[in-house]
Amino acid sequence: MTPQELASALARILTDIVAARGADIEVTEQDTQVERPKNREHGDWASNAAMKFAKRIGANPRELAEEISARAAEIDGVAKAEIAGPGFINITLDAASAGETARRVVEQGEAYGRGDALAGQKINLEFVSANPTGPLHMGHTRWAALGDSTARVLRAAGAEVTSEYYINDAGAQMNKFGRSVLAAALGEEAPEDAYPGEYIQSLGARVREQLPGLAELAASDRDAALEQAQELGYQLQLAEIKDSLERFNVHFDVFFSERTLHAPAEGGGKSPIESAIDRLREQGHVYDEDDAVWVRTTAFGDDKDRVFTRGNGVFTYFAADAAYYLSKMDRGFGEKIYLLGADHHGYIGRLTAIAGAAGDDIETDITVLIGQLVNLNGARLSKRAGNIIELDDLLEWLGSDALRYWLARYPADSPLALDGEKLRSRTNDNPVFYVQYAHARTCAVDRNAAAAGVDRSAFAPELLTHQTEAELLGKLQQYPGIVAGAAELREPHRIARFLEELAAAYHRWYDNCRVIPMGEEPVEDLHRTRLWLNDAAGQVLRNGLDLLGVSAPERL
Numbered sequence: 001m002t003p004q005e006l007a008s009a010l011a012r013i014l015t016d017i018v019a020a021r022g023a024d025i026e027v028t029e030q031d032t033q034v035e036r037p038k039n040r041e042h043g044d045w046a047s048n049a050a051m052k053f054a055k056r057i058g059a060n061p062r063e064l065a066e067e068i069s070a071r072a073a074e075i076d077g078v079a080k081a082e083i084a085g086p087g088f089i090n091i092t093l094d095a096a097s098a099g100e101t102a103r104r105v106v107e108q109g110e111a112y113g114r115g116d117a118l119a120g121q122k123i124n125l126e127f128v129s130a131n132p133t134g135p136l137h138m139g140h141t142r143w144a145a146l147g148d149s150t151a152r153v154l155r156a157a158g159a160e161v162t163s164e165y166y167i168n169d170a171g172a173q174m175n176k177f178g179r180s181v182l183a184a185a186l187g188e189e190a191p192e193d194a195y196p197g198e199y200i201q202s203l204g205a206r207v208r209e210q211l212p213g214l215a216e217l218a219a220s221d222r223d224a225a226l227e228q229a230q231e232l233g234y235q236l237q238l239a240e241i242k243d244s245l246e247r248f249n250v251h252f253d254v255f256f257s258e259r260t261l262h263a264p265a266e267g268g269g270k271s272p273i274e275s276a277i278d279r280l281r282e283q284g285h286v287y288d289e290d291d292a293v294w295v296r297t298t299a300f301g302d303d304k305d306r307v308f309t310r311g312n313g314v315f316t317y318f319a320a321d322a323a324y325y326l327s328k329m330d331r332g333f334g335e336k337i338y339l340l341g342a343d344h345h346g347y348i349g350r351l352t353a354i355a356g357a358a359g360d361d362i363e364t365d366i367t368v369l370i371g372q373l374v375n376l377n378g379a380r381l382s383k384r385a386g387n388i389i390e391l392d393d394l395l396e397w398l399g400s401d402a403l404r405y406w407l408a409r410y411p412a413d414s415p416l417a418l419d420g421e422k423l424r425s426r427t428n429d430n431p432v433f434y435v436q437y438a439h440a441r442t443c444a445v446d447r448n449a450a451a452a453g454v455d456r457s458a459f460a461p462e463l464l465t466h467q468t469e470a471e472l473l474g475k476l477q478q479y480p481g482i483v484a485g486a487a488e489l490r491e492p493h494r495i496a497r498f499l500e501e502l503a504a505a506y507h508r509w510y511d512n513c514r515v516i517p518m519g520e521e522p523v524e525d526l527h528r529t530r531l532w533l534n535d536a537a538g539q540v541l542r543n544g545l546d547l548l549g550v551s552a553p554e555r556l
Contacts, residue, residue, distance in 0.1 A: 099461020
C-alpha cells in the first residue's frame with residue numbers, strides 16, 4: 001500500500017463520517033495526506049486529518065480520531081491504527097501489504113514513480129538561452145542542470161513539456177561578435193570592443209578555412225565580408241554550444257532564433273514584433289507618447305511602462321520579449337516557465353506584465369524562476385575563453401554526473417559554493433558517489449545471487465519483517481509522492497535529497513539482511529523475496545537518477 005492509496009482510503013472514510021454528521025464539506029486526498037512518524041515505533045504512517053476537520057464539523061479531535069482509526073484498522077493491509085496525543089492517527093501496515101511495494105516497483109520498472117498529477121498541462125520551459133557569442137560558462141552550467149532536471153520531473157508527473165533555448169542572435173552583441181570574428185579571420189588587429197579570448201582566434205581560423213575568398217571579398221565589399229564571417233562564426237559557435245550541452249546530457253526540443261521575430265512574414269507581411277504591437281494595441285494596452293510606442297505594463301504590476309519602439313523605428317529588447325511570449329501563446333502553451341540567472345531580477349515584473357497584457361492569467365500562466373550564482377573551488381579560468389570557467393573544462397575535470405547531481409541537489413534560489421575535490425571524491429561524503437554506489441551494490445547483489453542460485457521465482461512479502469526492511473519499503477512507497485511534489489513545486493532538488501535517504505536505507509538493509517544464504521544453508525523464499533526488494537531499490541535509484549540526468553552505473 002502506497003501513501004497515496006492510504007490517503008485515498010482515509011479520504012473516503014472521512015467523507016462518510018462528515019456526511020453522516022450532516023456537514024457539507026468536501027474531503028480530498030490532499031486533506032488526508034500521511035507522513036512518516038519521526039519515531040518509527042509509532043507506526044509506518046501518521047495522519048492529522050482528525051485535527052484538521054474536528055472543529056469544522058463540531059467534533060472533539062480525539063473522538064473523531066478514534067472514529068477514523070476504528071475504520072482505518074479495517075482497511076485491507078493495515079495491521080493497526082492507534083491514537084496519539086490530541087488526535088494523531090498512527091497506522092501500521094502488515095508486512096505483506098508493505099512488502100507488496102517491492103513487487104509493484106519491479107513489475108512497473110521505469111514507470112514506477114511516474115504519474116498524472118500534471119496531466120493535461122502543456123508547458124514551455126526556457127532555460128540557459130546564452131548569447132551565441134562565446135562558449136558556455138559555469139553560470140550556464142547551473143541553469144542547464146536545473147532546467148533539464150525540471151523538464152524531466154515535470155514530464156514524470158504527466159505534463160507535456162517543451163524545453164526551449166532562446167538564441168539571442170540579433171542586435172548589437174551579434175554585430176560586435178561579427179566584427180571580432182572577421183578581424184581574427186583576416187589577421188587584423190582586434191577592434192577596440194572585440195570579444196576577448198583565444199576562442200575568437202580559433203573561430204576566425206575556421207572561418208578563413210571555410211571561406212577561402214574572404215580576404216578578397218573584404219577588400220572589395222567589407223559589409224558583405226562581415227555578413228558572411230558573422231553568420232559562419234555564429235553557426236560554428238552555436239554548434240559548439242549544442243555539443244557542450246549534449247555532452248552534459250542536457251537536451252532541448254526547440255532552439256528558437258530571436259532573428260525570426262524581426263523577419264517579415266511570408267509574402268512580405270509584418271514581422272512577429274510588428275504584429276505583437278498591433279495585438280497589444282487591440283487589447284488596449286498600447287499608447288503613443290514622446291515620439292515612442294509604449295506598453296502600459298504598470299497595469300500588471302511592472303514598476304514602469306515599457307517602450308516598444310522609439311521614433312527611430314528601432315525595437316527595444318522588451319519588444320522582442322513581448323513577441324517571443326506571444327509566440328509561446330500561439331504555439332498552445334499554457335504555462336510558460338522562465339529559468340533566469342541571478343542578474344535578471346528585473347525581468348520578473350517585465351515578463352509578468354507581458355503575460356497580463358497578452359491576456360494570460362499572471363498567477364498560473366507564467367512562472368519566472370531566478371537562479372542564484374555558483375562558484376566552484378579549484379576551478380580554473382579557461383585558457384581558451386580568457387576570463388570565464390568553461391562548461392567543457394568542468395566536464396573534463398569533474399564529469400557530467402558529478403556536476404549534474406551537485407547542481408541539482410540545491411534549490412535554484414540558493415547561492416551555491418562547491419568544492420571541486422569533494423565532487424571528484426569516491427567516498428560516502430560525496431552524495432553522488434554515495435547514491436551511485438548504492439545502485440552499483442544492488443547490481444552486485446544481483447550478480448552474486450544469480451551465482452548462488454537465488455532468483456525471483458517466489459515472492460512472500462509477509463516474510464519481510466526486519467526493521468530495516470520496513471524502513472526501506474517505506475522509502476520506496478514515498479517515491480511517487482516525492483516526484484509529484486518536486487514537479488508541482490518545480491524543485492528537482494527534492495529528488496536528489498530523497499535518493500540520498502533511499503541510499504542510506506538501502507545500505508542499512510544490506511548490512512542487516514542477507515539475500516544470499518550463508519555457507520551451506522538452503523535457498524529459501526525469504527532470500528528470493530529479499531532479491532525482489534533489492535531489485536526494487538535498484539530500480540527506484542535508477543529512476544531517480546535519470547530524472548536528474550545522472551547515470552546509474554552497475555559497477556564502481
